[in-house]
Amino acid sequence: MARYKELLAEKEKLERLIAEARQQEAASALEKVRETVGEFGFTPEDVFGKRRKNVQPRAVAAKFRNPETGETWSGRGRAPRWLKDQNVERFRITE
Known part of the structure; x- marks a missing residue:
């Protein structure tokens, strides 16, 4: 039973580390996107395409x-x- 609890604690620690790493990498990626959009003057339509109406x-x-x-x-x-x-x-x- 002790091994099970140790593994659960380790899992929680890993999940926190994963969430922190994702947040840092997402912030970095978002900054790169913003720089590129600003540099080339892209519009939302350029980046995401035109929105489709409910056809x-x-x-x-x-x-x-x-x-x-x-x-x-x-x-x-x-x-x-x-x-x-x-x-x-x-x-x-x-x-």
């Missing part, structure tokens, strides 16, 4: 229609049940 998937026009219910299918994804074992061309929208 909504485009609606796809229906290509097939069930004449009994009026349900439609774009031809993408899994085929609906009403097309199972059917010739899909019979249901193609020609308009």
